[in-house]
Amino acid sequence: MPLLPMPAGQLAIVGNDGERVSFNISEDTAKAFSRDEAKVRSEAVAQTFSNGRGLDYLANVAKRIGATEAYSIIDEARSISRLLKNS
DSSP, X not given: OOEEOOSXXXXXXXXXXXXXXXXXXXXXXXXXXXXXXXHHHHHHHHHHTOSHHHHHHHHHHHHHHTOHHHHHHHHHHHHHHHHHHHO
């Protein structure tokens, strides 16, 4: 179920059947959801491209094309990958 971007203080969730539900939430809670979503994306990228060289390549491409959000997700994924490798 994807979380949809909404105005500050609102959260919308769309179910597999297309049903949409919106909630009013505090700004702090909205920021927490944003951070959690970014972390989940980074972990998914780290698992998909578990090879460190693959993550390095993706990070370089994202940086070159100016995809700053993608670069930050990939960079965090590299950190996660390195931590998993060393544990």
